[in-house]
Amino acid sequence: MTRNTFLPARRRLWKHLWLLASPALLPTVLHAHGDAHAPPTARETVREQTDWGIGAAPAEARRTIEIRMDDRMRFTPDHIEVTEGETLRLRIANRGKKLHELVIGTPKELQAHAELMRKFPNMEHDEPYMAHVGAGRRGEITWTFNRPGDFEFACLIPGHYEAGMRGTLRVIPKP
Secondary structure, eight states, rough: OOOOOOHHHHHHHHHHEEEEHHHHHHHHHHHHSSSSSGGGGOOOOOOOTTTTTOOOOGGSHHHHEEEETTTTEEESSSSEEEETTTTEEEEEEEOOOOOOSEEEEHHHHHHHHHHHHOOTTTHHHHHHEEEEETTOOOEEEEEOOOOOOOEEEEEOOOOTTTTTEEEEEEEEEOO
C-alpha cells in the first residue's frame, strides 16, 4: 500500500502558516470586537439568576435611570435604590474620552473581577449585567432585581475601579 505523503505535508504547511499568521491577525480580531456591542434590543435576553438579580428584556422595564460616567472615574448618580422585584432599564452615557464599563455585582464578585481584569486587561466578556461603553457612546442594561441586599456597580477596566469608579445599589425587600 502506498502512502500519500503530500497530504500530511500540506496540512503541516497550513498549520504552520496559520500559526505564523495568527499574531498578524490579532489586532484585526481585537479591533473587530471594539466597544461597539449590539444595541440591547438586538441582543438575546440572557436569564441566568445571580445573587443580585436576573437579566430582563427592555420591554419589561417599568423605570429608566440615566447614568453618566466620565474620565473623572465617577458615576452620576452613584447610588440607586430599587424595590425587590423591580425591573430597571439603566441607560449609561460615557461622557469621557476613554472606554468605560458598568458592571453590577456583589462587592466580593466585583473585587475578584477587577483583580482578574488587572491580570488579563484585554479579556473579552459580555454578560447581561455589564455594559462596555466607548467614548461618547451609550449603553444599556435591563435587569430585574429579585433579591434584596446591598450591591455595587463599577467600572472594572484596570485602574478605574481602584480610582473609585463605583457606586452602590440597594435592593429594598418587598413590603
